[in-house]
Amino acid sequence: MAHGPAKGISRWLFTTNHKDIGTMYLWFSFAMFLMGGVFALVIRAELFEPGLQIVQPEFFNQMTTMHGLVMVFGAVMPAFVGLANWMVPMMIGAPDMALPRMNNWSFWILPFAFAMLASTLLMEGGAPNFGWTFYAPLSTTYAPPSVTFFIFAVHIMGASSIMGSINIIATILNMRAPGMTFMKMPLFVWTWLITAYLLIAVMPVLAGVVTMMLMDIHFGTSFFDAAGGGDPVLFQHVFWFFGHPEVYIMILPAFGVVSQIIPTFARKPLFGYASMVYATSSIAFLSFIVWAHHMFTVGMPVAGELFFMYATMLIAVPTGVKVFNWVTTMFKGSMTFETPMLFSLAFVVLFTIGGFSGLMLAIAPADFQYHDTYFVVAHFHYVLVPGAIFSITAAVYYWLPKWCGRMYDETMGKTHFWLAFLGLNLTFFPMHFVGLAGMPRRIPDYALQFADFNMIASVGAFLFGAAQILFLYNVIATIKKGKPATDEVWENPEGLEWTVASPAPYHTFTTPPQVK
Amino acid sequence: MTDSVQKSILATALRLSGVVVAMFVFAVYIMPPMYDLFCEITGLNGKTGGQYQATDAKVDESRWVTVQFLATNNENMPWSFKPALTSIKVHPGEEVEVRYLAVNPTSANMVGQAVPSVVPFKAADYFHKTECFCFNQQILPAGQQAELPLRFIVDLDLPQQITTITLSYTLFDVTERTTTNLVSSL
Numbered sequence: 001m002a003h004g005p006a007k008g009i010s011r012w013l014f015t016t017n018h019k020d021i022g023t024m025y026l027w028f029s030f031a032m033f034l035m036g037g038v039f040a041l042v043i044r045a046e047l048f049e050p051g052l053q054i055v056q057p058e059f060f061n062q063m064t065t066m067h068g069l070v071m072v073f074g075a076v077m078p079a080f081v082g083l084a085n086w087m088v089p090m091m092i093g094a095p096d097m098a099l100p101r102m103n104n105w106s107f108w109i110l111p112f113a114f115a116m117l118a119s120t121l122l123m124e125g126g127a128p129n130f131g132w133t134f135y136a137p138l139s140t141t142y143a144p145p146s147v148t149f150f151i152f153a154v155h156i157m158g159a160s161s162i163m164g165s166i167n168i169i170a171t172i173l174n175m176r177a178p179g180m181t182f183m184k185m186p187l188f189v190w191t192w193l194i195t196a197y198l199l200i201a202v203m204p205v206l207a208g209v210v211t212m213m214l215m216d217i218h219f220g221t222s223f224f225d226a227a228g229g230g231d232p233v234l235f236q237h238v239f240w241f242f243g244h245p246e247v248y249i250m251i252l253p254a255f256g257v258v259s260q261i262i263p264t265f266a267r268k269p270l271f272g273y274a275s276m277v278y279a280t281s282s283i284a285f286l287s288f289i290v291w292a293h294h295m296f297t298v299g300m301p302v303a304g305e306l307f308f309m310y311a312t313m314l315i316a317v318p319t320g321v322k323v324f325n326w327v328t329t330m331f332k333g334s335m336t337f338e339t340p341m342l343f344s345l346a347f348v349v350l351f352t353i354g355g356f357s358g359l360m361l362a363i364a365p366a367d368f369q370y371h372d373t374y375f376v377v378a379h380f381h382y383v384l385v386p387g388a389i390f391s392i393t394a395a396v397y398y399w400l401p402k403w404c405g406r407m408y409d410e411t412m413g414k415t416h417f418w419l420a421f422l423g424l425n426l427t428f429f430p431m432h433f434v435g436l437a438g439m440p441r442r443i444p445d446y447a448l449q450f451a452d453f454n455m456i457a458s459v460g461a462f463l464f465g466a467a468q469i470l471f472l473y474n475v476i477a478t479i480k481k482g483k484p485a486t487d488e489v490w491e492n493p494e495g496l497e498w499t500v501a502s503p504a505p506y507h508t509f510t511t512p513p514q515v516k
Numbered sequence: 517m518t519d520s521v522q523k524s525i526l527a528t529a530l531r532l533s534g535v536v537v538a539m540f541v542f543a544v545y546i547m548p549p550m551y552d553l554f555c556e557i558t559g560l561n562g563k564t565g566g567q568y569q570a571t572d573a574k575v576d577e578s579r580w581v582t583v584q585f586l587a588t589n590n591e592n593m594p595w596s597f598k599p600a601l602t603s604i605k606v607h608p609g610e611e612v613e614v615r616y617l618a619v620n621p622t623s624a625n626m627v628g629q630a631v632p633s634v635v636p637f638k639a640a641d642y643f644h645k646t647e648c649f650c651f652n653q654q655i656l657p658a659g660q661q662a663e664l665p666l667r668f669i670v671d672l673d674l675p676q677q678i679t680t681i682t683l684s685y686t687l688f689d690v691t692e693r694t695t696t697n698l699v700s701s702l
Contacts, residue, residue: 166528173528204536226590227590227631
């Protein structure tokens, strides 16, 4: 096992090393993040002023759809899988992932899936234009011909996620170092274990729903077509049965990352470790019984509305436990504010704001007013951008010195943070106001009274985009010429990953460590 | 890695693959029938049942229920489609026949399919059709018209607070999805 990485491109094509695959996942997701970001900037540029200036409505719809799909399936999910690949084996004292060859495969089918998805932009009839939720019959009867490529791309992404999850679960269940009991596992490992189970449960449902679409479009079935005895509302039920756990798939690993970082910079152990584990499991369980809160307006019996309303509000309890634990971890700690900590603090504050607007949306009678407005856009961007994106960014700053053995530039990191923080709030906070005032989502033009807030949002979006270029520069500069990092990197950080050298050797823990 | 670890990894992977297959089957083969069953039990979405066998139940002549008839064409359906009567007063238990009128003004033979829906949803379980054009696809040659019959009974057990039932038909153009020889055989 003493051999190092192969030379040249074959190292990356044929690698079965969890660190190489983790690196590729992270770079791929960053590329997708930039692509999805460009789509978002097209949207914001068009919405800078009322009226149609830059793009036609047809293309605008393709942009909202592609932005959502690329960010969810291309940026956030692969980034977390990349972090899991890098960190899970190192955190549990395993030499590699359990199924290394499958690991290689699950990464390498992703570029093909997204190449196919992106190619629909050049096809006749354009890219998918029905929103990332692809409700039937918009995505069946009225879809552009490219929808078939979209379906196939989703199948491949799903296969990749499923294989990645099987690998992560098999690693965590079977390859922990001696003495690493379940309740000694770092929280990032715990949250990923639960996330992987969610993925295994719902990605096949996503595959199922796109398969039903495919059959309706090409093989004459009528799952979602009323003329043949089907029901378009069935689509929404099946989709959100996948879709709601999916949003927790994008946030649970973020909880794990933040639970690793805050104790390090507060210099106190995490408060309420066991309650964190139970809270994460409860959130995962509840995610399966709240899906219809996305569809309060389709015409449900009052009993249904009430059930889904109360079940949704119940999620605030375990989430509140988590926020309480993070705050209590910091309480009377010797806090310092390095870049990973800044991103984690912003995560706690802004994710909580997103959680509260979620509670507002959970109130079924009020939801009829908020449904499909910019208030919803503000809500889910507040949970996904400072939630998923900020935690991924925090994780990169936190572990980058361990990965490449060099320290990033702290000033540049802090500048990145403040630009991103400002840009994010400028972009998404005004959306609450225009949404409450009635601006619908997914429209290329709007009434004049929304003009000022939209202009502010567009300025913020470009600021946020510029901050990410600074991030890219900082990471490349660190890898090329950063100051050497110590093995511990931070002051007494907790965890096995800090016991190996910086940069982490190509093979770690070939003899398992003893965990006390 | 020892052989026993290798074995348990494989076992875990196989178990999880089983879950994946089961969830796919659940989504495609179990969720849609479950949803239909759920709608049938709750009357959700106003879906009405299939053909009803009339029994010699008595008629409640002390009570009147207004039944309203609506007709809607789905998107590009070019037929003229309307009820002969827009509303009728019936006694619960009484079997009533009404007609819808359909005209195919185009120069092509076409096939239509009407899909019924009842509001209030609670009434869907108490509205029985003993004969309905919606049970079959309607073939209408170019330029022809047809009277489409509907026989129904309002159930005696219809909740007291319901005094009006609205029956709505949406007419879909299913010419393309029906086999071509069916149309050309006209």
